Amino acid sequence: MRGAGRGKAVDEPALLSIEGVSASFGKRRILDDVSFTVEPSSIVAVTGRSGAGKTTLLGIISGLMKPDGGRVVYKGQNILKWGDFKRSRFRNREIGFVFQFFNLLPDMTSYQNIFYPAIISPRSRNLKEKVDYLVGYLGLEKILHQYPATLSGGERQRVAVARAIINNPRIILADEPTGNLDERSANDILSLFKKLRDENGMAIVIATHDSRTVASADVHFNIDDARLQRIEPPERRKKSRRGR
Numbered sequence: 001m002r003g004a005g006r007g008k009a010v011d012e013p014a015l016l017s018i019e020g021v022s023a024s025f026g027k028r029r030i031l032d033d034v035s036f037t038v039e040p041s042s043i044v045a046v047t048g049r050s051g052a053g054k055t056t057l058l059g060i061i062s063g064l065m066k067p068d069g070g071r072v073v074y075k076g077q078n079i080l081k082w083g084d085f086k087r088s089r090f091r092n093r094e095i096g097f098v099f100q101f102f103n104l105l106p107d108m109t110s111y112q113n114i115f116y117p118a119i120i121s122p123r124s125r126n127l128k129e130k131v132d133y134l135v136g137y138l139g140l141e142k143i144l145h146q147y148p149a150t151l152s153g154g155e156r157q158r159v160a161v162a163r164a165i166i167n168n169p170r171i172i173l174a175d176e177p178t179g180n181l182d183e184r185s186a187n188d189i190l191s192l193f194k195k196l197r198d199e200n201g202m203a204i205v206i207a208t209h210d211s212r213t214v215a216s217a218d219v220h221f222n223i224d225d226a227r228l229q230r231i232e233p234p235e236r237r238k239k240s241r242r243g244r
């Protein structure tokens, strides 16, 4: 039973729950009555063909996009009821974003890119120490003073992950983060996500096409024809068959 493990009280709300969310662009329904929960220390993979609504779903989770209906509940509160200020503070503080094309600021070095969200929304008093810690943790020492254009894809994505976690978010939303990386760099990013899950208790929601990312996830959902469905991993299906 999900949520019952990890010593959690039964009536404690999930970190994040999406409840009956629907979204449309014009007359086209992109998401139809979508519900799921995200627990701390978990990796959630969301798959679906291109145009299925993965990015839209991440936008709704972050409070950037308002759905037509439903609730987005963070620690027991519906964020859709919050005003713009509170929602953007939530986004800056509780959410870290990682994108397929990295979205680093081209005129800033790795170091400055990592610092940037903390300047926008300061959280840590020992910011310099925090950055130094992250740089060591993510192995970024050698590329710290380089500009994004001079970095490989894998390096850019590691800088982007550092930037995403500088404010100590509870949730990372990653939109096809390995979609533009070679296999080795993709594996590095996945290892990093697992480390953040295991050592920092972060929840990581990843929109992806990549089967390795799905295999690394604790929970897998697929969006098809605007509906979200939970997919059980083949391993578990085999095990439960054997158990019968």
Ligand SMILES: Nc1ncnc2c1ncn2[C@@H]1O[C@H](COP(=O)(O)OP(=O)(O)O)[C@@H](O)[C@H]1O
Pocket: 025, 026, 030, 048, 049, 050, 051, 052, 053, 054, 055, 056, 057
């Ligand atoms: N701002 C927008 N206006 C109109 N249609 C949009 C907009 N954003 C996305 N869409 C459409 O919504 C559908 C879902 O898009 P998206 O969430 O980006 O899918 P995915 O990330 O799974 O590829 C697509 O058909 C896309 O064209």
Ligand SMILES: [Mg+2]
Pocket: 054, 055, 056, 175, 207
């Ligand atoms: Mg997308």
